[in-house]
Amino acid sequence: MSDKKATYASFIGHEPVSLSTESYYQARTKYFAAEPRCKPLIFDQDYHMHLWADKMSDWKQLLNVTVTSTSGRQTTCYGTDGNMFATNYGSSSRWDAQYNGTLCRDGKVGAEIATTLQADLEATGEEKAVCRSAVAVGWIRATHQYCDGPLGMGNFRRRQILTDPNAHPVTSYPGFEDAASNNTFLMLCQPEIQVGDATVLVDKTGVLTEPARDLAPDQDQSPQALDKYFSNGAAELMSQSNLFIFRTLQPLWHNDTFASEFIHYFMNRAEGSLRLTDPNTPLPTFADVETPMNQAYSRLFAIWLGVNRELLFVPANNTTTPQVSGIVITPEERLFFVTPLFIISECILGIYVIVSLIVYLRRPGRYLARMPTSLAAVIALFASSAAVKDLRGTAHMTNKEREKYLEDLGCRYGYGSYVGGEDSVVHVGIEKMPFVQYLKEVSFVGSMAGKGVKRRGDSAASSTANSSYVNVPLDDLDTDGSRRSVSPLSDSRAQL
Incomplete structure (x- = not known):
């Protein structure tokens, strides 16, 4: 064993016991060098x-x-x-x-x-x-x-x-x-x-x-x-x-x-x-x-x-x-590098990057009132709307039967602000048209969340819902018990 400066005493035999062909041996041994002086x-x-x-x-x-x-x-x-x-x-x-x-x-x-x-x-x-x-x-x-x-x-x-x-x-x-x-x-x-x-x-x-x-x-x-x-x-x-x-x-x-x-x-x-x-x-x-x-x-x-x-x-x-x-010292190979698979992986990552940029650059400017990460958050979107009454009694139906039922019902539903029929409070969620009003920017003014913010002294949400409404039932019944539809123009809940 020699390098540019010295010769080193060998410390392994002629036939060393090796764990693998890539094993290395490290030890502290004698070196012999010389200087010309x-x-x-x-x-x-x-x-x-x-x-x-x-x-x-x-x-x-x-x-x-x-x-x-x-x-x-x-x-x-x-x-x-x-x-x-x-x-x-x-x-x-x-x-x-x-x-x-x-x-x-x-x-x-x-x-x-x-x-x-x-x-x-x-x-x-x-x-x-x-x-x-x-x-x-x-x-x-x-x-x-x-x-x-x-x-x-x-x-x-x-x-x-x-x-x-x-x-x-x-x-x-x-x-x-x-x-x-x-x-x-x-x-x-x-x-x-x-x-x-x-x-x-x-x-x-x-x-x-x-x-x-x-x-x-x-x-x-x-x-x-x-x-x-x-x-x-x-x-x-x-x-x-x-x-x-x-x-x-x-x-x-x-x-x-x-x-x-x-x-x-x-x-x-x-x-x-x-x-x-x-x-x-x-x-x-x-x-x-x-x-x-x-x-x-x-x-x-x-x-x-x-x-x-x-x-x-x-x-x-x-x-x-x-x-x-x-x-x-025996090195172990933990990563296998294959060139074709590496190219495929890089292409997939490149597609992910492009799609992510497109999604974030062209994403809509409208957001849910709350994250739909729990069952309670999803139910809160329509709990106070008239849409719940339309689907009452359909739990026993199959998907096809329910689709046919909604088609015969002939109603349309939208996402926006509406006045709850039970609590007379402004909600943001899904409601039957025309009781829901579509807004370009969803606001929490007049809602329970807005009132809570107001109580905490948040000046940004200090305004209240500027609306006077009459609590009109979603379905009016005649004296004989038959269903009578209410004109959207006469329903004050559509005017928010």
């Missing part, structure tokens, strides 16, 4: 560099760096492959026939340096360990001339010097720019490992599903405390990682933006640009390369440690290693 070096003070030596075997003249250990002791360290350094950056890149046309570059050129360090053969074991723990990373900007093939001017002058037995070896070449403080930047990196605890969430294959959380480093980060995690010790682990991460193959001068070393390529990726390896740009400073180096190195170390975990970590012992407690 780089610092800039001063030319001819902290290090000395020349791109060739008076004698090819004298590799100590090419690059030597002063490294300070954690105890404060200073040690002089050298590049691990001086011959390759001289061949690709030094004199051989200018005059040797096998390199002409491939390594020789004219004009503005650049070169990248990445090398591990080693101590002198007579150094002590502590000095050798200090040099193995450090690496040198740098950049060079130069302007070269006379790179015009095997018989070019620069090549010819150098060949003359070499063929003259009395000539003293020189350390300069026509048109060749050596390393100097104004064209070379070098920094020393002494990577340091860090161990702590982190909360991680992985799937059944052990792959991280989200960034680790709550990283807490151990209080004791000394090499002695960290040796228990690694098969060959923490210090030796860092020395081995330097050989892989800062490994150099065949660096060369270049007049394009392609990096000649691996670590510089990954620094460009972290930076998101090619300005660090572009020979047409100014020489980078430590502020320019610090963040890209930290990001690139941390990621490469985490990958390297994760790939080689079987060789580098001490195997867990079930008897002495404490068990890691965690939780299993």
